[in-house]
Amino acid sequence: MSSLLSDIALGLSVAASPSGLMYCFLGVFLGTFVGVLPGIGIMATLAMLLPITYHIEPTFALIMLAGIYYGASYGGSTASILLNLPGTATSAVTGLDGYPMAQQGRAGQALFMTAIASFIGSIFGVILLAGFAVPLSRVALQFGPQEYVALMTLGLVAAAVIGTGRSIRSLAAVALGLALGLIGLDLNSGVARFTFGQTVLYDGLPLVAVALGLFGLPEIIANAGRRELPKVLSGTIRLRNMLPTREDWRRSAMPMARGSGIGAFFGALPGTGGLVATFVSYALERRVSKHPEEFGNGAIEGVAAPEAANNAAVQAAFIPTLSLGIPGDPVMAIMLGVMMVHGILPGPGVIQSSPDLFWGLIVSFVLGNLMLLVLNLPLVGLWVRLLKIPYNLLFPVIVAFTCIGIYSVNNQVTDIIVLVAFGLLGLGMRALKFEASPLLLGFVLGPMIEEHFRRALIVSGGNLGTFVERPIAASLFAVVALIILLAVGANLWMMVRARGQVKDA
Numbered sequence: 001m002s003s004l005l006s007d008i009a010l011g012l013s014v015a016a017s018p019s020g021l022m023y024c025f026l027g028v029f030l031g032t033f034v035g036v037l038p039g040i041g042i043m044a045t046l047a048m049l050l051p052i053t054y055h056i057e058p059t060f061a062l063i064m065l066a067g068i069y070y071g072a073s074y075g076g077s078t079a080s081i082l083l084n085l086p087g088t089a090t091s092a093v094t095g096l097d098g099y100p101m102a103q104q105g106r107a108g109q110a111l112f113m114t115a116i117a118s119f120i121g122s123i124f125g126v127i128l129l130a131g132f133a134v135p136l137s138r139v140a141l142q143f144g145p146q147e148y149v150a151l152m153t154l155g156l157v158a159a160a161v162i163g164t165g166r167s168i169r170s171l172a173a174v175a176l177g178l179a180l181g182l183i184g185l186d187l188n189s190g191v192a193r194f195t196f197g198q199t200v201l202y203d204g205l206p207l208v209a210v211a212l213g214l215f216g217l218p219e220i221i222a223n224a225g226r227r228e229l230p231k232v233l234s235g236t237i238r239l240r241n242m243l244p245t246r247e248d249w250r251r252s253a254m255p256m257a258r259g260s261g262i263g264a265f266f267g268a269l270p271g272t273g274g275l276v277a278t279f280v281s282y283a284l285e286r287r288v289s290k291h292p293e294e295f296g297n298g299a300i301e302g303v304a305a306p307e308a309a310n311n312a313a314v315q316a317a318f319i320p321t322l323s324l325g326i327p328g329d330p331v332m333a334i335m336l337g338v339m340m341v342h343g344i345l346p347g348p349g350v351i352q353s354s355p356d357l358f359w360g361l362i363v364s365f366v367l368g369n370l371m372l373l374v375l376n377l378p379l380v381g382l383w384v385r386l387l388k389i390p391y392n393l394l395f396p397v398i399v400a401f402t403c404i405g406i407y408s409v410n411n412q413v414t415d416i417i418v419l420v421a422f423g424l425l426g427l428g429m430r431a432l433k434f435e436a437s438p439l440l441l442g443f444v445l446g447p448m449i450e451e452h453f454r455r456a457l458i459v460s461g462g463n464l465g466t467f468v469e470r471p472i473a474a475s476l477f478a479v480v481a482l483i484i485l486l487a488v489g490a491n492l493w494m495m496v497r498a499r500g501q502v503k504d505a
Helices: 002-015 018-036 042-053 058-083 094-103 107-140 145-161 167-180 207-224 246-268 274-288 301-316 318-324 330-341 349-353 355-376 380-386 391-410 413-431 437-460 471-504
Strands: none
Touching: 002 018, 002 355, 018 042, 018 058, 018 355, 042 058, 042 207, 042 330, 058 094, 058 107, 058 301, 058 330, 058 355, 094 107, 094 301, 107 246, 107 301, 107 318, 107 355, 145 167, 145 437, 145 471, 167 437, 167 471, 207 330, 207 391, 207 413, 207 437, 246 274, 246 301, 246 318, 274 301, 301 318, 318 330, 318 349, 318 355, 330 437, 349 355, 391 413
């Protein structure tokens, strides 16, 4: 207990420092801003701000990026409730009942309950992170290269298969990401691979340009042509009109508790994340509710449960990232990339080698969520006015700063060329209904998988059986095979059903 208190005191000294508070506030403010505005997205924002993080301390860089992540989870619900335009994918579920509540004149109560549920879910996730990340990292210290290969493979396959309706295409995107990760110098032999004589590619493709090209440019291009402006809710939302009734509190208490548990569970699993957690929590509340007919028509449980689940999942996603070095979702993959750029090796050694970074990040989550509670309740009127910014003014500024930021990282025109190339790739993937997130995960984890794979073969004398001879690795690969078989079976079953319906017609 005394050790935990000393660790928390260490984290407080980092997170509560002037720089820590400044970057935490900057992150949560930008995250809320981005979450409120539909069409930009968390991934695009993180990718745009990555160049900034290379010029500040890694601890403060991660604090800011994490603040953007959970800040956007808060802010995304505002546009979803007021306009039925989700600022983030996970906030789409909140709009199912939040928007009908706004139409009934209860927008204030929906926004207030969203902020409270988000705070409770986040704090629950932080408690789990502080309690389980350290024991899990101690177990991970016993892992060999075989276990790491199996664990990373499980994360990639789960990210491609779980929660998507296009499993085969997502697996193909993972394979492409793994192939792109091969570009650069071979770590063992020093041979240049797929660089085509370009020395600027010896270190591999730049993560910033790849991430921004896949997520930022396609989002901007897809939304830049919109001429219609959203019809913002008229009138002023005052704080006294936002307070929920006693009945609202009674009906929301257990859904928030259940949503927090579901979100923490799915968030800690590599590859699932908040989107799956929000849908599962919403479906569960609809099933256990005594009034399921109210869902979709303004049930406050339909707002409280998904928001608690989403934010608990955001915090719990840091558990595998910080303790095992395995990103729980694409945002965590970017966090991992920032750590590697700063020379920090992700994995169980981070907690022992950089305790100030680990505990400073955890304490910053608590401070950041308190800041968000203050930001989201009194400043709802400001966020509503932000929704009136014309897109034709907003997006050119974003593109200009994006190009400047990309060039400032390495001062190389090649990075801008990579940005444009992956922007076109991202547009093509969107048009063909391919997921870009699995590609990024494959790109980030590919070199790590290759390193551990070759290390395992060297230790075992080239024996591939070493991956199934160790119990933990064999069990993880069995789960991977089961997930793939279930995904293939589900796709085949859908094809058979579709053909049967065509014949019956």
